[in-house]
Amino acid sequence: MTDRRSSIWWAVPVAVVIIALLCAGAWLLTDGLTEEESTAESRSDVELEDPPSKTEIDEMKVEALDGQFQVPSVGLSTGLETMSEINGAINPPGLNNGYVVRNHGTPDHPERGTTYVAIHSVQGAELPGNKLIDVGAGKPRVRSGETITLQDRDYTVTDSYVVPKTDISGDDRVWADEPGRLVILTCLQRSSGRSVDNVVIEATVDQ
Template identity: 45%
Template sequence: MSSSDSTGRRRRWVLLAVGAAAVVTLALTGTEIVRSFNGPVDMQGNRVQAEDAVPPTSESSAVPAIGDDRFVVESVGLDVPLGALNAVDGVIEPPGFTSAYWVRNEGVPPEQARKGTVFVVMHSLRNGATGPGNYLIDVDRRTSKVGIGAEIQVDDTTYTVTGTQEIDKPDIAHASAIWEDEPGRLVVITCLQRPDGGRSQQNVVIEAVRS
């Protein structure tokens, strides 16, 4: 694919949909009723519902885990399965709420980390739910909880965090520096939730390099 084709595709990414989900709230219903609903769960076993339509797995070819691959950020206590997915029609939308996912049609796969950038996305959740992305964000301070110098493990590769930023969702599509494919680089993206519990309007981007 030419660089112009790639740029055009990225500019159609009006928002990165990771993290747009909420807990199903049922007052005085009890655990049994909550468990009777079909659907995905968060990291605590709570049922959640997506606010945006999730592309069918047949289109994104999403898998929640690949063998025993893991995504680990020890400094914040995160250790989850590492799956994979494709962007569909310019939207990245993980289907599950308990895994991190590397993006197949951006950058390189984790086993080729030396050759390019690995892009990893995951959900953060609001209204009391917990997704992998919640471990990475400081909601009250509206920033990343993962500091510069922290280590991130993606499968068998260890990275050191070099920077973080908060960016409005419509702007991430045009942030060419984020999408650069550079050897030995990692980009992690999740939603930045709001202290008032409202719908997320920003993403947190964490950048790192191979240690």
């Protein structure tokens, strides 16, 4: 039908493409720093190359969520916010939290479908999203069987993989809406040059 299903499938690829671009679209404010000063601490001073405007942030209706986003195996522990996709784009306004996307999947009823969480990673930085990726190996650091905590629910990782940004919009593995499923999206950064791949981490809620 030109119905709801059609419109959803048109919206999803646009959102995915923009996620891919904006995860990579950040830069470190290290100009003028000595090598010693350019430490992990100074590298937390990062700006998005294409930050959302104040109007866009208002339309996202960003709200804090109770609970934490934790992946103990890689040392990730950060806060959570929720946001809406606007104008076909998922562009989290911050770099330090995970963002539950309220208008994809079924985040209000996680037991009924997929919950999507987007988090930025940045080349050369030490941010929460960077803990999910192994730049040198070119793959996710999170493996099957490991635990993710999202708010008051624990999930077990079932898969983690890399998808080229050019292919992710048509990858049925990513966009399947299945009960109790969690999908974490970030970018696989490289030692130099723009990110060309996404990291996808899938998990299922513990019973």
